Amino acid sequence: MKVTFPHLGTMHIFCKAIAETSGIPYIVPPETSRRTLTLGVQHSNECICLPFKMILGNFIEALQMGADTIVMVGSGPPCRLGLYDLVQKVILEDMGLRYRWLTIPPRLTWQAIWKNYEETKELKKELSWKNILLFPYGLRMGWKKMMACEALEKLAMKVRPREVQKGETQKRLKKALSGVDEARTLRTLNDALQKGRTLLQETGQDFSRVPLKIAIVGELYTVMDPHINRGVEQKLGELGAEVTRTSWFSTHILRSLRKNKADQNSERIRFFEASKAYLGYDVGAECNLSIGEAIVRSQEGYDGVVHLMPFACMPETTASGILTRVGKDWDIPILTLILDEQEIEGRIQTLLEAFIEMLQWKRKAA
Ligand code: SF4
Known part of the structure; x- marks a missing residue:
């Protein structure tokens, strides 16, 4: 096998x-x-x-x-x-x-x-019996590695907009993630996580910068996978934006296990509640959450929202129509990127550059 x-x-x-x-x-x-x-x-x-x-x-x-x-x-x-x-x-x-x-x-x-x-x-x-007996430990190791990867990715999102040398954070993140990948025990995994954190924190940064705050919302695989979204998260960071996203493997696994259902403060519940101003029912997948998160991020003072959706995605096509209205009602710029199999890397870079420039003008004018 x-x-x-x-x-x-x-x-x-x-x-x-x-x-x-x-x-x-x-x-x-x-x-x-x-x-x-x-x-x-x-x-x-x-x-x-x-x-x-x-x-x-x-x-x-x-x-x-x-x-x-x-x-x-x-x-x-x-x-x-x-x-x-x-x-x-x-x-x-x-x-x-x-x-x-x-x-x-x-x-x-x-x-x-x-x-x-x-x-x-x-x-x-x-x-074998050995496989079956070791499986719970395997699950624990997998979960710990997933949490370590997410912690490093979140830290990279904070460091990237302040990096002095463009691309440095990404290089360090890659190295930190391969350290996590190579760890074989929980102790070595812990060491790899600490080393990865230090590596990212030691990136040359300009702390006088005040990065734009952008939330990435949309279809979960498109938000979480840099191959599908053509590195939107990295591109935005390197253009000077501190990015937030709430789609992580851990969020979706906990949701499936209904672990955070009782937690009324859970961000996903807040987003879902906020979306009710525009939607009276659950459309499916991340649709309601994309809409609700855009509203909540506007209330929290974010500069903009990037909405990612695959071409022909049913729930996010519904969301994109409503988000046009949300952007106007809540005075928050929203850029929707529709991703398909075409070579669109250059087009995405241009759109993101224009979006960032517009947000900077908006901030200056405020
Ligand atoms: S329809 Fe949209 S949300 Fe559903 S699997 Fe396809 S891309 Fe994902």
Whole structure:
């Protein structure tokens, strides 16, 4: 058995940690590239959303490298993410690729547990007692690595707009993340996190700068994966903006486990409540939250919002129409970027530069 998983954001780091710590053989798909996207595009319906194509490309590359077991998160309606696993299975079978599939259920319902039981029945036969006994420790290691990656990424978002040498923070972040990836025990992971923090804090910074404050909202994979969004977070930081985002793997996992449901102060609940001024129901995925977060960030004095959405994304298309109104009502500039498989890196850079310049003028004029 050789398990594989999508190469999204820092997801491969913590998925690898779970497999490695539990002694389960794995294959990390190559870093998402033009080839990954081309493979995904070639074998998908052109109208399907971009994250679907990227993830399909990851799986094709991993299966070609010898992986035989795909682990993928599931979801429910109304978003298409709930159908990703069903459609991707059909495509991979049509391509003649051999694999087994394991869906991580988004909610622990009886139906999901039964589906999971059916999928894991055969797999369990290939696992040793050692694998099974080590699995809880593997999960703990994976969770700790995920939290370490997020802590470093959040710190980089603060350092980047003040860096003296453009690109220095990104280089240091990469090094810090590979330190986390290489850690094999909880103690060495802790050391790697501390070293990574120091490395980022030691970046040459100009503390006289007052960065613009920008929130990135939108479809979760598009917000979290720099390959899908063409490095929007890094670009904004290097243009002098301190970026915030609330989509992290940990937020979505805790939400699925319903861990922060009772926490009335949870940001997501605040955003959802704020969106009720424009929407009377839950549209699905991140739609309501994109709208609510734009309102809340305006109240908090943010300079602007960047809204990211894949082409043909149903929930975010609804959000983008309403956000035009929100921008006017709450006097907050909102830039919507629609991402597809076209080579749009240069266009995105130009749009972001123009947006930042406009925010700077607005700040000066205030
Ligand atoms: S939120 Fe949008 S992009 Fe994401 S899976 Fe749903 S429809 Fe596709």
